[in-house]
Amino acid sequence: MLSRPLFRFVRDDQRINFMRGRHMGLIVSAVLSIASVILFFQPGLKLGLDFRGGIIVEAQTPGPADFGKLRAALDHAGIHPDAVQAFGSPRDVRISINAPEGADREAQTQKLVDGVKNAISAAEPGTQVLRADAVGASVSSELFRDGLLALGFSLAMILVYIWVRFEREFAISAVVTLILDLTKTIGFLAITRFEFDLVMVAALLTILGYSTNDKVVVYDRIRENLRKYRTMPLRELLDLSINETLNRTLGTSMTVFLAALPLALFGGSTLTGFATVMLFGIVVGTSSSIFIAAPLLLLMGEKRLRKETDAG
Amino acid sequence: MMYYSRLRLLGVAGICLIGVLLCLPNFLRSPAPSLPWRQIHLGLDLRGGSYLLLQLDLKSLEHDRLQSLQDQVRQTLLDHSLGYRDFVRDDATASLSFMPRSDAERDAAFKAMQSLPPVVPNEFTTSEKDGRIVLTLQHEAMLARAREAVAQSIEIVRRRIDATGAIDPSIAREGDDRIVVELPGVSDPERIKSLLGTTARLTFRLLAPNPSVASPGSTMLEDESMHTQVAVQDHVDVDGTDLTNAGAVIDQQSGGWAVTFQLNSAGATAFANVTRANVGKRFAIVLDNKVIEAPNIISPITAGNGQITGGFNARSASDLALLLRAGALPAPLSVVEQRTIGPSLGAASIRAGIISLLTGLLLVIVFMVLFYGRFGLYADIALFANLILMVGILSLFQATLTLPGMAGMLLTLGMAVDANILINERIREEVKRGRGPLQALQAGFDRATGTIIDSNATAFLAHVMLFVFGTGPVRNFALTITIGIVTTLFTTLLLSRLLVVRWYALARPKELPV
Numbered sequence: 115m116l117s118r119p120l121f122r123f124v125r126d127d128q129r130i131n132f133m134r135g136r137h138m139g140l141i142v143s144a145v146l147s148i149a150s151v152i153l154f155f156q157p158g159l160k161l162g163l164d165f166r167g168g169i170i171v172e173a174q175t176p177g178p179a180d181f182g183k184l185r186a187a188l189d190h191a192g193i194h195p196d197a198v199q200a201f202g203s204p205r206d207v208r209i210s211i212n213a214p215e216g217a218d219r220e221a222q223t224q225k226l227v228d229g230v231k232n233a234i235s236a237a238e239p240g241t242q243v244l245r246a247d248a249v250g251a252s253v254s255s256e257l258f259r260d261g262l263l264a265l266g267f268s269l270a271m272i273l274v275y276i277w278v279r280f281e282r283e284f285a286i287s288a289v290v291t292l293i294l295d296l297t298k299t300i301g302f303l304a305i306t307r308f309e310f311d312l313v314m315v316a317a318l319l320t321i322l323g324y325s326t327n328d329k330v331v332v333y334d335r336i337r338e339n340l341r342k343y344r345t346m347p348l349r350e351l352l353d354l355s356i357n358e359t360l361n362r363t364l365g366t367s368m369t370v371f372l373a374a375l376p377l378a379l380f381g382g383s384t385l386t387g388f389a390t391v392m393l394f395g396i397v398v399g400t401s402s403s404i405f406i407a408a409p410l411l412l413l414m415g416e417k418r419l420r421k422e423t424d425a426g
Numbered sequence: 427m428m429y430y431s432r433l434r435l436l437g438v439a440g441i442c443l444i445g446v447l448l449c450l451p452n453f454l455r456s457p458a459p460s461l462p463w464r465q466i467h468l469g470l471d472l473r474g475g476s477y478l479l480l481q482l483d484l485k486s487l488e489h490d491r492l493q494s495l496q497d498q499v500r501q502t503l504l505d506h507s508l509g510y511r512d513f514v515r516d517d518a519t520a521s522l523s524f525m526p527r528s529d530a531e532r533d534a535a536f537k538a539m540q541s542l543p544p545v546v547p548n549e550f551t552t553s554e555k556d557g558r559i560v561l562t563l564q565h566e567a568m569l570a571r572a573r574e575a576v577a578q579s580i581e582i583v584r585r586r587i588d589a590t591g592a593i594d595p596s597i598a599r600e601g602d603d604r605i606v607v608e609l610p611g612v613s614d615p616e617r618i619k620s621l622l623g624t625t626a627r628l629t630f631r632l633l634a635p636n637p638s639v640a641s642p643g644s645t646m647l648e649d650e651s652m653h654t655q656v657a658v659q660d661h662v663d664v665d666g667t668d669l670t671n672a673g674a675v676i677d678q679q680s681g682g683w684a685v686t687f688q689l690n691s692a693g694a695t696a697f698a699n700v701t702r703a704n705v706g707k708r709f710a711i712v713l714d715n716k717v718i719e720a721p722n723i724i725s726p727i728t729a730g731n732g733q734i735t736g737g738f739n740a741r742s743a744s745d746l747a748l749l750l751r752a753g754a755l756p757a758p759l760s761v762v763e764q765r766t767i768g769p770s771l772g773a774a775s776i777r778a779g780i781i782s783l784l785t786g787l788l789l790v791i792v793f794m795v796l797f798y799g800r801f802g803l804y805a806d807i808a809l810f811a812n813l814i815l816m817v818g819i820l821s822l823f824q825a826t827l828t829l830p831g832m833a834g835m836l837l838t839l840g841m842a843v844d845a846n847i848l849i850n851e852r853i854r855e856e857v858k859r860g861r862g863p864l865q866a867l868q869a870g871f872d873r874a875t876g877t878i879i880d881s882n883a884t885a886f887l888a889h890v891m892l893f894v895f896g897t898g899p900v901r902n903f904a905l906t907i908t909i910g911i912v913t914t915l916f917t918t919l920l921l922s923r924l925l926v927v928r929w930y931a932l933a934r935p936k937e938l939p940v
């Protein structure tokens with residue numbers, strides 16, 4: 115078993131003509147990304163507590179939760195939750211309230227969370243509070259800004275890095291591909307209604323990092339081949355490079371996918387959304403490494419690419 | 427590079443051994459308290475507990491400074507025998523302004539204002555507008571004051587929390603005007619919130635001559651014991667900074683709860699002077715702009731101690747005593763973010779994290795053996811070393827591990843084998859091109875190294891950004907991945923290569939298992 119690998123994804127001499135499908139690939143990708151941008155505006159992302167502000171209290175009642183009783187108790191305490199819903203087992207209740215309006219809303223938010231806890235403990239003695247979060251409006255808008263800054267700066271640094279290590283054409287193609295990946299992931303978030311919060315920003319950044327990694331490997335091979343086969347037509351050369359790295363591209367995608375899979379299955383409420391989005395991002399990132407990143411280089415023009423790699 | 431010097435060999439083995447040693451304290455009890463026993467801390471999401479983000483009230487700081495500056499200005503003008511009229515304090519623009527008595531005195535008054543000592547450099551500017559002299563507090567200087575106030579507040583917050591008996595609290599500054607408080611194991615932070623939400627500034631002031639209407643130099647305050655409003659003089663005779671001790675006791679006369687206090691000598695002298703000069707008048711005890719009680723001064727109090735009786739119960743009396751002992755906050759703090767995780771959810775999260783980590787690890791290990799044979803097995807050994815080193819480094823820094831942090835570890839392990847895959851695919855290509863085993867290994871390692879560094883560098887950059895801009899659990903995720911990338915470079919470029927080289931040196935195979 116140790117003397118030979120038992121499985122391979124593709125044969126080593128496999129030569130798939132990816133470039134033939136490049137227009138199709140780019141069109142499909144563009145359409146999906148445009149659709150995602152539309153989804154981003156309508157219906158939009160479901161903002162998580164981090165970014166929207168407000169209150170979430172999760173509690174476990176001793177017996178099956180009596181929602182009517184809980185609602186009445188909250189109502190009696192003068193609290194009007196936006197949602198009282200079940201999650202997980204029938205004993206688990208989640209109460210969410212949007213950030214209150216008004217001048218002293220920060221203080222109100224913090225007061226409400228204690229009010230909710232007291233009201234449900236009084237209604238259902240023996241209730242365990244699993245989680246009680248209250249995020250003020252000023253904090254949530256800062257968190258949102260910081261999240262977007264992290265995304266923006268990461269993209270910029272990736273652009274600069276590839277520019278320095280490769281050439282301009284590579285950097286631009288990589289960032290365009292990354293933006294296409296990112297928009298699709300955001301579209302996925304809009305469809306699945308996973309909450310967009312700080313943990314999701316982390317997922318998006320991990321996808322970015324992973325996807326860049328994938329592109330760097332393919333580009334690295336393209337650059338090497340540009341020097342090695344000086345007369346080969348670019349289209350053929352790109353196909354060769356993708357095929358040569360195909361086993362690696364699929365292999366690494368597989369390991370990251372396998373690592374993220376248990377998180378999606380057993381990670382609990384915090385990580386399920388995160389890991390599911392990761393899984394989607396891995397699939398998108400892998401396919402864009404094969405179908406988008408290299409064809410974009412072809413669009414950039416053969417002459418410029420050759421001249422610059424020769425000079426370098 | 428197919429030869430590993432003995433030194434290098436020992437180096438790699440040594441680092442792995444250190445990694446194992448660093449991991450150990452997480453699984454064993456410390457044999458002696460004197461030993462440096464560095465462990466990973468579990469984050470609040472795994473351990474259960476409360477997280478509070480407190481915001482310092484900058485406006486109130488500004489307001490207080492404006493008030494004290496006003497006293498200073500009046501005193502200085504008085505000292506220089508300069509007259510003024512139409513004194514205005516404007517909180518909205520953070521400025522004071524007045525009209526000099528005559529044009530002749532304007533320059534002298536202006537100079538006197540410029541000679542006022544600032545608390546921090548460039549605290550306020552002095553200017554002239556329409557004949558009025560205007561002093562304006564500067565925002566930058568107020569931020570500097572806020573930073574100072576936060577530093578003081580952290581001390582006081584710590585004393586207050588320690589007094590509640592909370593275990594292992596962590597209190598740290600965030601930004602210019604915020605404090606993060608983490609309370610492991612505290613699943614109901616209501617009491618701590620109310621303790622921290624009290625400024626606890628205690629002052630003793632005389633009531634205005636006519637306590638039912640506000641007159642210049644006095645303010646209407648709420649009297650908690652009578653549920654009315656009384657006019658209290660703005661001038662503070664004695665304040666809580668002169669307090670040396672406070673305690674909750676049962677009042678001998680009424681049988682109810684009371685708080686006793688002890689003043690230092692300066693406070694005692696001031697207290698004696700006021701009470702001696704004002705026998706028969708009412709003296710208000712004011713806590714955070716509310717009058718707790720305003721008793722008549724029956725006789726001068728010279729011993730520097732006293733008792734506050736204001737309708738306390740056991741809890742409120744001991745809380746007030748605690749607050750007075752810990753000292754007043756320089757400005758009010760308010761909670762702007764609160765997160766509480768119950769202990770049962772924390773335990774469930776640990777379980778979820780460990781199950782995911784083990785399952786993920788197992789899947790990757792099996793995949794590598796099936797797809798890469800012997801070299802896959804070596805990659806798996808390197809993977810274990812990677813996990814150990816990550817845990818070791820986190821322990822060394824006594825870092826906190828959260829659920830997203832565990833996810834970061836798992837993803838790092840998934841990504842780590844990428845380097846092995848790159849090397850293996852390279853070696854395989856070199857073999858297909860007809861190179862001998864030794865040349866193929868050498869070329870494979872050498873050529874893949876550049877690619878590995880490039881691809882890890884971009885992921886590294888992305889996560890450093892996340893660490894800089896992220897907060898809480900997300901930051902922890904970025905931290906574990908960043909550490910993971912460093913350990914990955916070590917385990918793949920040095921360790922797994924070493925394993926392959928040793929195997930080759932011992933087995934001398936004719937063909938490579940790729």
